[in-house]
Amino acid sequence: MKYISWSATAGEPRVNPALERVGAMIRTISPNRASFGRCSACTVRSLSICGALDQADLAEFERIARQVHFATNEALFSVGQAANSVHSLTSGVARLYKLLPDGRRQVIGFALPGDFLGTAPADRYSFSADAIDSVTACRLSREAFTHFIEHRPHFLIRINEFATRELTMAQEQMLLLGRRTAEEKVASFLISWRERLAQIGDEQPTISLPMSRQDIADYLGLTIETVSRTLTRFEREKMLIIVTGGVRLLDPDRAAAMAAA
Amino acid sequence: MKYISWSATAGEPRVNPALERVGAMIRTISPNRASFGRCSACTVRSLSICGALDQADLAEFERIARQVHFATNEALFSVGQAANSVHSLTSGVARLYKLLPDGRRQVIGFALPGDFLGTAPADRYSFSADAIDSVTACRLSREAFTHFIEHRPHFLIRINEFATRELTMAQEQMLLLGRRTAEEKVASFLISWRERLAQIGDEQPTISLPMSRQDIADYLGLTIETVSRTLTRFEREKMLIIVTGGVRLLDPDRAAAMAAA
């Protein structure tokens, strides 16, 4: 059983992971906007790693950070590249994923505004990240970042909290991937996605789902057909309504019960 | 499809996760051994978080650490307990796992000497850990630990490296759980387990497997029967020989190829 999902998708480059994707870097739009007060005005600062910085630190952070933009499906970075940068998302949604040599894909997470992408151990990225919709991020060279944190214990503790939160989410996802049924997987995904959206202040009656069905399937270890069928069944059973770009939960309690069990 | 594996196993207490397992604490053997030079003589110090400590720091660490022992199947801590302690393993192997309400179990990792168990976000443990064989660990109160790290950036960086390594391993495991076949799962497990044993200096022709088939199954998102059948098939195909307490790899290249693909 091999659920190859990504290799067949049109437009996705089958790059050699060891190869630098310089093209993506060059295409990156980097406006020379006035940097004064950029971080002070940052809408996600309190959510992000920067929430631990005071005014002085923030000014220094601002000096070493650069704002970068990514269009839909553009890569922030790819597995195997030299891990020269760290990123802090400020808008949009990114998918983080790993591939097997034959093209099978596992989405290991979705990054939202405030999320930090820099917890990599080695000198090479161990996963790829690309923009699901239009994405903006603060990019720092790893070198500058490492130097920045070295004598700021409070910031280091903050980074550590973020890593810990990531790890806990990964452990929860292992439980989901290894032991939950398709129905439970989809329900869990909806509930936890809604929860994450709420945490960044996006609390709406309809849960917005900017990622494709294929992305969801690859996140849950399912096929696109199973995700689609499960959502359709949920709709038939009046648990939710499928709308363009998301779902509206009619019976959140039932969904939560499915997600828990 | 519900692969309940643990609830039926004899002897495993179906404790309320929210309930403190005071009994386990009391049963813990805590000899009043002379503490002089304990850390200096620690055989896994360079592998552990303590590898970042100089003599002075080590003396202070020793003051706040306490050595604890656990018998086979004894709990180091359980999900839902107040997360009052952190642990650094010094000998033995522990299984880390999460349960669903109906008893389905996911082993999220195996901890080896040198591994640090303290990367928890909240005030409660988000997973359980218990001894597979006889386990020894250094236990610190979370309070003392937090205070200890606060003004030691080098140590904090070390902790962060450990968390990052854990996270990377978790991401690799998500790929395995979501997208690999049973055969690939078992081969990957053998290869990566061998690698980890080698890293702690246990390099032997036979890979020692102190955990049960059930533990392996719950780690790989399979049933015990599938693990057993797959290993038997590997043996029939002369890739390995099953011996008591482990396996001997006859064709490591073939196993590695299976693990990679």
Place this chain on the structure above:
DNA sequence: CTTGCCGATTGATCCACATCAAACTGGCCG
């Protein structure tokens, strides 16, 4: 040496989800 016990193995059958294969839908461009 015999018995009991517990984990591991082996065999037969089943089923949840994958795979294969159309149709459908909604946004976009000419």
Place this chain on the structure above:
DNA sequence: CGGCCAGTTTGATGTGGATCAATCGGCAAG
């Protein structure tokens, strides 16, 4: 406004690994 196209839904069928059910084997106690 119509026709394309990428993503999604729906239907029919296949199968990898789960489930159910013995049996085996190593070891510890008697």
